[in-house]
Amino acid sequence: xxxxxxxxxxxxxxxxxxxxxxxxxxxxxxxxxxxxxxxxxxxxxxxxxxxxxxxxxxxxxxxxxxxxxxxxxxxxxxxxxxxxxxxxx
Amino acid sequence: xxxxxxxxxxxxxxxxxxxxxxxxxxxxxxxxxxxxxxxxxxxxxxxxxxxxxxxxxxxxxxxxxxxxxxxxxxxxxxxxxxxxxxxxxxxxxxxxxxxxxxxxxxxxxxxxxxxxxxxxxxxxxxxxxxxxxxxxxxxxxxxxxxxxxxxxxxxxxxxxxxxxxxxxxxxxxxxxxxxxxxxxxxxxxxxxxxxxxxxxxxxxxxxxxxxxxxxxxxxxxxxxxxxxxxxxxxxxxxxxxxxxxxxxxxxxxxxxxxxxxxxxxxxxxxxxxxxxxxxxxxxxxxxxxxxxxxxxxxxxxxxxxxxxxxxxxxxxxxxxxxxxxxxxxxxxxxxxxxxxxxxxxxxxxxxxxxxxxxxxx
Numbered sequence: 091x092x093x094x095x096x097x098x099x100x101x102x103x104x105x106x107x108x109x110x111x112x113x114x115x116x117x118x119x120x121x122x123x124x125x126x127x128x129x130x131x132x133x134x135x136x137x138x139x140x141x142x143x144x145x146x147x148x149x150x151x152x153x154x155x156x157x158x159x160x161x162x163x164x165x166x167x168x169x170x171x172x173x174x175x176x177x178x179x
Numbered sequence: 180x181x182x183x184x185x186x187x188x189x190x191x192x193x194x195x196x197x198x199x200x201x202x203x204x205x206x207x208x209x210x211x212x213x214x215x216x217x218x219x220x221x222x223x224x225x226x227x228x229x230x231x232x233x234x235x236x237x238x239x240x241x242x243x244x245x246x247x248x249x250x251x252x253x254x255x256x257x258x259x260x261x262x263x264x265x266x267x268x269x270x271x272x273x274x275x276x277x278x279x280x281x282x283x284x285x286x287x288x289x290x291x292x293x294x295x296x297x298x299x300x301x302x303x304x305x306x307x308x309x310x311x312x313x314x315x316x317x318x319x320x321x322x323x324x325x326x327x328x329x330x331x332x333x334x335x336x337x338x339x340x341x342x343x344x345x346x347x348x349x350x351x352x353x354x355x356x357x358x359x360x361x362x363x364x365x366x367x368x369x370x371x372x373x374x375x376x377x378x379x380x381x382x383x384x385x386x387x388x389x390x391x392x393x394x395x396x397x398x399x400x401x402x403x404x405x406x407x408x409x410x411x412x413x414x415x416x417x418x419x420x421x422x423x424x425x426x427x428x429x430x431x432x433x434x435x436x437x438x439x440x441x442x443x444x445x446x447x448x449x450x451x452x453x454x455x456x457x458x459x460x461x462x463x464x465x466x467x468x469x470x471x472x473x474x475x476x477x478x479x480x481x482x483x484x485x486x487x488x489x490x491x492x493x494x495x496x497x498x499x500x501x502x503x504x505x506x507x508x509x510x511x512x513x514x515x516x517x518x519x520x521x522x523x524x525x526x527x528x529x530x531x532x533x534x535x536x537x538x539x540x
Contacts, residue, residue, distance in 0.1 A: 099234070132238075137257040144234040145235070
């Protein structure tokens with residue numbers, strides 16, 4: 091299991107409390123989060139399923155590298171943070 | 180005359196009401212969030228508001244209680260892009276305009292977007308489908324951005340007499356019309372010219388930049404266009420366009436309004452020129468023609484005449500159904516309303532966020 095935490099700024103638009111999620115990649119844990127909270131998907135991913143340009147995801151404190159396929163590994167017990175990137179204003 | 184106005188800005192939606200002949204802000208929504216398009220559906224009374232969240236992307240909100248509460252609705256979504264498409268990303272960048280279908284097709288809504296997709300909803304905005312017949316046109320690959328990185332549809336004109344007849348304006352991709360509700364499309368820019376292109380492509384229909392097109396609702400063969408290179412008018416349903424020349428103080432601008440019944444009467448908000456997008460000599464004016472563009476009156480009563488640097492974007496000017504009342508909002512966050520066809524203007528505010536769109540209900 092991993093733990094996924096969303097920026098409080100996203101709470102303005104929809105409820106998204108922290109979740110325990112299954113999976114060993116960013117893609118897998120996000121899909122698990124979307125299964126529990128379907129409205130989240132279009133806030134985090136774009137039309138093609140890529141990470142939105144101005145959304146930042148960090149696993150264990152490291153910003154992920156693969157924003158297209160979301161293949162970065164997620165270790166058991168890791169914290170996954172979904173933040174807004176400052177590039178988005 | 181209309182008593183309610185929607186104002187979409189860089190930082191929220193403002194709803195204004197006329198009370199005892201004065202216009203006042205009566206409600207705000209989405210404060211802090213960019214509002215890129217608004218629609219009050221005349222058939223249902225529902226309000227539709229497009230947001231363009233800086234981090235989380237374009238979103239749609241709907242209100243069925245006159246803006247007291249808002250609910251999230253599905254956002255238009257581009258289909259999966261084939262790996263070998265060789266195309267620019269099929270990703271929604273912005274919802275640039277929202278329009279209602281005809282009275283005979285309740286529930287139909289249209290959305291024009293950047294990067295150039297037209298979307299249709301058959302259920303009042305609950306779900307959206309990309310209009311593949313236009314997106315799949317090979318000419319669409321030649322469209323390019325005008326003011327944005329990618330091209331976009333900013334104008335959708337549904338013919339009040341026949342809702343299967345629709346004209347859309349694209350920056351930069353010309354004007355496309357359908358006569359069969361969107362099954363087939365044809366480009367219609369004959370007469371338009373593009374001085375920003377090499378001479379060989381000056382009249383190329385696929386790179387024309389009509390900043391805004393508006394149809395006269397009472398004489399639907401007449402369209403007006405504020406183009407990047409001037410003002411154009413069609414009297415034959417977009418089959419041909421005639422350039423309106425010798426317009427003072429300038430024929431450059433973005434916004435226009437057309438009288439709902441008089442096809443000869445239209446308003447424009449001139450800026451200096453494309454490389455200097457501020458009012459000529461710092462004087463903000465509206466120009467009005469009542470004779471189909473043969474002559475224009477300069478309207479400046481109530482508008483700032485010294486050091487005014489307001490620019491009015493393409494959706495920043497609107498006229499109400501009576502044809503008497505105009506609203507105008509600027510990039511500087513100033514809002515004016517005229518109740519006498521532009522003869523004089525009342526300043527409602529000079530300190531709103533930058534205004535993207537104004538729309539009477």
